[in-house]
Amino acid sequence: MSQQYSFLVVEDSPTMRQLVTFSLKRISNAKIVEATDGVDALKKMSEEKFHLIIADINMPLMDGLKLLSIIRKDPVYASIPVIIVTTEGAEVDKDKGLKLGANAYLTKPIQTNALLSKVKELLSMEGT
């Protein structure tokens, strides 16, 4: 049996959450947990370990960048790869995301295959 990968999809839009989840299901034995904002994501992260996190930026309660900075500062979560998926396509936003520690920055509308190859690339990078 292949290794099980756990993914956390943090996105306030149900449409995008479903699209990302739908794409990740192409990875065999993938376990996908959904969170609607940064606060919800931190709660889910305290409950179980994730191999990779996919997060939006613009979300209520806690945005994706705040969540990312918390993840990178916490030694327990710091090594988890994070992919930002957002409508913010300006270079300055991308730089900000990457400087905060995002492993990849994808802009909406996403190509599901591009997201999938980035996920696979990051997972092999992590050696998981």
Place this chain on the structure above:
Amino acid sequence: MENEKESEILKKAEDFLKVFKKGEEFTHDLLVTNEKLRYRAIQLEDEVNSLKRTANMPADIAKMEQTIHQLEQEKKNLLNKFKNVEEENKDFASRYVEVEEENNNLANLYVASYQLHSTLDYQEVIRIVLEVLLNLVGADRCAILLKEEGTSDMVVVASEGMQTFNFKKVKLGDGIIGKAGQTGESHFVTDLKNFSSDDPLFPIVCIPLKIKEHILGVISVFALLEQKKEKLTRIDYELFSMLAGHAATAIFSSKLYSQSERKLSTVQGFINLLSGREE
């Protein structure tokens, strides 16, 4: 006398010794020459043998040439096969890209369609239409306009990024939006690179929300996200086409559902009143 005889004999003996020595030298020379000749004879014998072997070479060369020819033919065949496999590989690669693109399109269409029909709540349906426009199409500014009952207007029921515009309603037949709402024909600006408009009456995209020939309203897109400004893709047109039908059905169904819910509650109220029951 005797001395003379003796010296004559000695002289003869010396002459004889000289002749003998010469004979010895000659014999020695003969032996050396003989040795050289024997060595030369062996050399010649070897050469003859070697020449005899060389005499079979043409056959060997012919055989080798044939082998070379066969190998060259095999090489040519292999190169042809390699070329064919490479072409097949390229074909597979391009087909893989096409399949992946198609997969992406289908995923987008599936999700949009699934979300639109996942609820009967009118406000939620409207929110989902906006979500599809923002997240799947990449619209930066857009609006949903629906026909107002009893008037010839279409009113804005939801919008995104339009706060700065005083955009509330459009008369049927007026401008691009009004015409789309009246005729049911879609409008697309194809040359996005040279298109720039902040006027809400000049959208990039305007698609009618239709159930068969019945037009409910329109979806208008006024600006696309920075990363989408180059052009609309095939999936965008497919999403627009899907939205034209599915969003219309979802909006219509949710409206009917909320109306029937209201009516049901009114009827229930009457029944309760007539039967003397309290709610």
